[in-house]
Amino acid sequence: MFNNLSDKFEGALRKLSGKGKISESNVREAMEEVREALLEADVHYEVAESFCGNVLNKAVGAEVLDAVEPGQQMIKIVNDELIELLGGERSVDPETGQIIAPEHIMYVEPGPTVLMMSGLQGSGKTTTCGKLAGYLKKKGKSVMLCAADLQRPAAVTQLQVLTEQVEAEVEGTGSVQFYGEPDKVAAYGEAVGVAVDVCRNALKAAKREKVDVLILDTAGRLHIDEDLMGELRRVNAAVMPHQIFLVIDAMTGQDAVNSAKAFNDQLELDGVILTKFDSDTRGGAALSVKSVTGKPIRFIGVGEKLDNLEEFHADRIASRILGMGDIVSLVEKAQEQVSEEEAMALQEKMAKGQLTMEDFLKQLKQLRRMGSMKSLLGMLPGVGKALKDIDLDDKQIDRTEAIINSMTKAERKDVKLLDNSRRRRISRGSGTDQKDVSQLVKGFDMISGMSKQMAGMGAMNRLSAMKNMAAAGGPPGMGGMPGLPGRKGSSKAQQKNNKFKQRKRKKR
Template sequence: MFESLSDKLEKAFKLLKGEGRITEINVAETLKEVRKALLDADVNYKVAKQFTDTVKEKALGQDVLKSVSPGQLLVKIAHDELAQLMGGSKSEVDLNGNPTIILMSGLQGSGKTTLSGKLANFLKSKKQKLPLLVACDVYRPAAIDQLKVLGEQIEVPVYSEPGNQDPITIAQNGIRYAKEHNRNVVIIDTAGRLAIDEEMMDEIARIKSAIQPNEILFVVDSMTGQDAVNTAKAFNDRLDFNGVVLTKLDGDTRGGAALSIKSVVNKPIKFVGTGEKLDALDIFYPERMADRILGMGDIVSLVEKAQEQFDAEEAARLQKKIQKNQFSFNDFYQQIQQIKKMGNMKDLLGMIPGVGKAVRDIDISNDSFKQIEAIIQSMTMQERENPAILSGSRRNRIAKGSGTTIQDVNRLIKQFDEMRKMMKVFSNKDQAARLMRNMPKMPR
């Protein structure tokens, strides 16, 4: 995501290296390259020009502190403007209705039905809501079946009327059903349509008028770039939607839609789809996205993903085991499972500042833990809890059982032992402080 743009921006800001002050002359070349990078990323021309003009205006003549280089100062200004360009702050859905009615709109093939399932899952798991999915796509073959399959996977009911070709009636009846069955959010999945299809655009406008939704979300494939922005404008002119959902942001996208759409339609990006799984839907945070575009990582999102899997009682139990040097292979195995639940491994590493670029060209599979898991699973319960008994013959048996070599097993046991010692040291504040004091001072 945004890899090419990030690289080009980084090179542009390096042009100011060594300058003692930002001036109109030395900033011109940098911002010319920044504008070119934005246009290459399929950002709207007017948006790109306005962005660089604003950055230039804010940067000109600013004194550069001794501790900050001109390039760093310009990156800070660009970061703040990028965040503003994408909305400034997060914008969530309005859930105050009783029930809350959310109307989904978008082009054919934008991933709207799948997104409806993801949104229902998000509201159920993160907001503790009781959603109902309503199948109003009466034109696409198997659209209703697709929504029912998604509903079963996330355990959310789906209202449909097979044979009924009137989406307005289905939507109204679905809302009535939700009220009768105490479902407090209704997500209306409509048929995909073309902005130039006047009849279909009229239909969704009539659905809006009939059900008076609390939220209208426009779902758009971010990989369509500038076309996505043009389509958003056409839909917004007819529907006056509340917000945008960008799908496929994990794909090979140049980022133009994310950077342009707020400026063009003046509506916030509320969610981004980041993968195929039904939990791959995130609230859109403009500042965090600006961090990632400028290579600063996204440590806040990483911490939040970790906290979703966090269990306070389990953490306290592990802390005691670590202090007593009793952290076992069983505990290690459980921690691996928690990490895997957080999401794609390469995406997680990319959230760590400075790491994303380093791992960009490395193939990091979600299967990275498979060998470790196989070795641990080949141990007996006694061996997992007490690694000290892992003799040569036991290690041979584990290697054969896990389909690995004795060297693989020995390496894991050695690394585990070293990790355990380090964890014990840092679990004791006094020992950790003493260790830090005794470390050789870094050269100035």
């Protein structure tokens, strides 16, 4: 995400890195490039103008510290302004001096905390209700999903199915249950006010069941009209939700921002949820919505799975845009999948050189739950750009799992047992080539040796080793990177080099 914008920001700031001092002329020149990049990213015109003006004023008026290069200070100024633009709400603990992150959901006691979801049809509102329930379940909350969208056919059934999927597929100590009145949909599908009764009844049921959070999935339209807003206002007045979230499609750019402003003008919003955030290569909606509506982005949808909903952190997104990675989010993703005890046990195995294919298979499954390989490696500082022209094939993880699953327990424990006869059997059982099995074993031997070396390193040295591993080809069996099994594509530079070699052979 933000690939084009990141390139433009990096190019503009690179011009300032070699300057002896920051002057109005060179900053103004850089900001012209940034302004053009923001407009190309479908950022609101006034937002782009304000951002560049603020950076220019702060940069020209700033005193350059002796210990900081002008280019570095400029990056700091741009980073702070990006955080502000994205809606960074930061307060400082007076005792510790540490920054306190804002609460994405304010819970009430006694419960239930009532969340009202609104949005246009097609924005992913109902699916987001399911994802939000999954997010809350992982946090140990009990949740009730109320099907109050009585206008769209099958909306009630969809939410009921999502409830069952979240309860079955999303791991967590909480629980999710469904509330709906399908008979009212069939009899009074077009009647105004029926949704209000359903929401009232859902609130009574939530109190009776003593759930922590009640999520109301209200009706949407293809466009904003008085009937829609009238129904939402009546639900709001009847149930008095503690927070109202607007769900918008990030890929619609300024249309999404305009919808958010129209909703907020008629219904006081508490926050915005951006769906399809991982597919939004421009970033116009994310960069504009807070400035235009005054409402912060609370969550972002980053995939199709029910656990692909993340808290929105302005400082982390700003860091990604400037190519500085997002180590904090990467660590949080890892902590969700791996307990501290498991991590310590694995570290001890790595230090002793006792890593097995069984351990590797477990790691692959955990990586799959964390997200795509490209998105994960892109969170490492400096790696995102290196991966831009490389097509990572996540399906290689399926093939790698199939190979390992075709091994016996003894073979997983000791890969040295894998002679040619065993490798042929494994390739037939996994539906892969024998060379794929050999490459996986070779890669596993390599990663085992590197893991043993990295176990004795400090944190910064381990990070450096991870970056070098990603640039060189990444972990074994991950495919899609040059020189690894299951490569789906190669970088543009490699493709040109291969064509050059082919032409050279023809001349001979």
